[in-house]
Amino acid sequence: MQIDPKKCVACGNCIPVCPMGAIYIDPHIHRATINYDECVECSTCFRGMSQEHLNPVFVRAARRLAKIFRFRFEPEPDVCPTAAFVMEELEWPRIVRRVFSDPLVEHKSTGIHGRGTEEVKTNDVAHRVAVGEAGYVIEFGRPGVGVRFGDIQKVTRALAAAGVAFEAKNPITHLMTDQSKGDLKPDLLNEKILSAIVEIKTAVERVPELLETIDQLSREVNTVLAVGVSTRCGPDGEERTLSALLDEHGYTYHRAKTNLGLGRATNIEKVEEAAGDKHPASVR
Amino acid sequence: MTNTLHRYGNSASFRDDYILFAIPCRGKNDQGAVEKQRAFLRICVRHRPANLGNGNFGSYQPSPHLNPTAHWRRDYSQDYESVIAAVKKPGTVAAVFDNKENALTCLREVIQADLGLSINMSTSVEGAQECCRSTGITRHSVEYSLGFWDRHDHLPNSQVLELSTMCGHGMVSFNMAKKMLDMVREGRRTPDEAVLTLARFCPCGVYNPIRARRLLEEARTCQR
Numbered sequence: 001m002q003i004d005p006k007k008c009v010a011c012g013n014c015i016p017v018c019p020m021g022a023i024y025i026d027p028h029i030h031r032a033t034i035n036y037d038e039c040v041e042c043s044t045c046f047r048g049m050s051q052e053h054l055n056p057v058f059v060r061a062a063r064r065l066a067k068i069f070r071f072r073f074e075p076e077p078d079v080c081p082t083a084a085f086v087m088e089e090l091e092w093p094r095i096v097r098r099v100f101s102d103p104l105v106e107h108k109s110t111g112i113h114g115r116g117t118e119e120v121k122t123n124d125v126a127h128r129v130a131v132g133e134a135g136y137v138i139e140f141g142r143p144g145v146g147v148r149f150g151d152i153q154k155v156t157r158a159l160a161a162a163g164v165a166f167e168a169k170n171p172i173t174h175l176m177t178d179q180s181k182g183d184l185k186p187d188l189l190n191e192k193i194l195s196a197i198v199e200i201k202t203a204v205e206r207v208p209e210l211l212e213t214i215d216q217l218s219r220e221v222n223t224v225l226a227v228g229v230s231t232r233c234g235p236d237g238e239e240r241t242l243s244a245l246l247d248e249h250g251y252t253y254h255r256a257k258t259n260l261g262l263g264r265a266t267n268i269e270k271v272e273e274a275a276g277d278k279h280p281a282s283v284r
Numbered sequence: 285m286t287n288t289l290h291r292y293g294n295s296a297s298f299r300d301d302y303i304l305f306a307i308p309c310r311g312k313n314d315q316g317a318v319e320k321q322r323a324f325l326r327i328c329v330r331h332r333p334a335n336l337g338n339g340n341f342g343s344y345q346p347s348p349h350l351n352p353t354a355h356w357r358r359d360y361s362q363d364y365e366s367v368i369a370a371v372k373k374p375g376t377v378a379a380v381f382d383n384k385e386n387a388l389t390c391l392r393e394v395i396q397a398d399l400g401l402s403i404n405m406s407t408s409v410e411g412a413q414e415c416c417r418s419t420g421i422t423r424h425s426v427e428y429s430l431g432f433w434d435r436h437d438h439l440p441n442s443q444v445l446e447l448s449t450m451c452g453h454g455m456v457s458f459n460m461a462k463k464m465l466d467m468v469r470e471g472r473r474t475p476d477e478a479v480l481t482l483a484r485f486c487p488c489g490v491y492n493p494i495r496a497r498r499l500l501e502e503a504r505t506c507q508r
Contacts, residue, residue: 016457016459016460016462017459017485042454044455047346047487048346048455048484048487050346052349052352054352074472077467079355103287103488104340110310113339113376114287114376114488118307119427120426121305122307122402123424126309126312129425137289139290142290142432143292143449143454144448145438145439215433218435223438224432224434224436224438225434226289226290226432227429227430228427229427233422254295254298254429255298255407256409256412256427256428257288257405257406257429258405258425259425260391260404260405260423261421263400263403265312265313266312266313266315266316268315
């Protein structure tokens with residue numbers, strides 16, 4: 001992302017808009033400026049702000065006049081008065097920032113927007129997490145902190161050493177050069193993104209052990225983690241095993257995402273495959 | 285894409301936050317999904333949602349060509365029809381409800397419609413269980429949020445977190461939520477105006493303006 005210095009009037013409206021706090025008024029040029037290393041290319045400034053298309057010379061003159069008299073015009077806080085933001089073409093590896101940070105950009109590896117994974121939202125059709133299994137959704141950088149791939153790799157390496165399986169239909173898994181070691185592509189490690197999800201699954205009995213491991217690893221990375229854990233409900237729609245384990249080990253969970261089981265495979269050429277997926281191999 | 289799992293708050297805080305979303309599974313039931321997604325949204329609109337989203341934009345949208353008079357007279361209306369009409373390819377569509385009754389009646393109609401898409405509810409654990417029992421739904425899977433694990437004190441205070449995490453993709457920044465809290469407390473914006481400013485940044489349309497207004501009203505009157 002860039003800000004056109006010919007258009008910017010240094011109104012400062014965009015400064016609180018940036019989720020990464022990467023925009024500031026440069027005191028030397030008196031224009032809003034983006035810290036390029038901190039910007040995650042999420043496009044919040046470009047897309048989220050409404051735009052006027054005022055003449056920058058006129059706006060600067062009006063602002064100077066108001067400043068002399070200490071007047072304070074209080075504009076709508078989400079408006080760029082001169083449409084000064086410019087979205088630029090990105091190349092590898094920087095383009096990965098946009099893919100993982102802008103929720104409207106599709107992950108080519110999975111064909112899904114946002115964080116690029118269906119998690120258990122389609123489990124009634126995809127059967128990703130089976131009975132007796134637990135799926136973990138470990139999101140790095142959320143909320144509002146961001147993360148560099150180097151920190152994600154610290155965790156994926158430790159998880160690989162713990163012998164867990166990474167979810168195949170996940171964008172981070174696709175960026176691994178060696179899943180058995182949890183290694184990510186080396187030219188990505190310093191790239192910063194808004195957030196990314198690592199997905200693994202184990203037998204449900206291993207949940208306390210894995211959560212303890214994730215807790216330890218969260219202390220070694222300079223970001224925040226948002227952790228979710230999922231499982232299949234029983235034939236009666238109740239879920240007693242995972243919640244009991246979480247209760248026993250002192251984890252609090254106020255909120256949940258519930259798959260209501262109303263989905264079914266309907267694609268004509270995929271029906272047989274879907275039926276065959278109902279009893280996937282168990283995992284450790 | 286909706287990212288509604290990790291909203292900050294306890295169960296009581298989600299009493300006015302029920303999200304229903306429909307999602308096709310890639311390669312399994314995405315053929316013909318677009319019309320089903322539109323049907324889902326049309327059903328939701330009949331049950332007075334607080335917000336609606338098609339994965340690209342919600343019922344509150346930023347304007348690329350704002351008239352300068354907007355600083356005094358801004359259009360705050362919601363546009364459900366454009367949200368429905370803009371569903372062009374398989375993806376997640378969502379509706380936010382500010383009470384259990386509307387969510388329940390909507391869910392009943394969604395069940396009747398038998399769309400074949402995966403339908404999920406995101407709310408408190410107890411709230412979802414009650415809705416499922418009321419409608420006779422046998423839950424398939426559940427994903428619990430274990431919250432934010434912030435070992436290095438990156439996160440701001442709870443009021444800012446409650447407001448900003450209603451956009452799970454992080455498009456409502458901490459600083460913007462803080463600015464709106466301050467403007468409301470100082471009497472420079474009403475809670476309604478502040479809410480709509482925040483909601484416009486959420487491109488999925490899952491920001492809950494009713495819950496946000498309650499949170500801002502509580503902050504304005506120093507109830508917490």
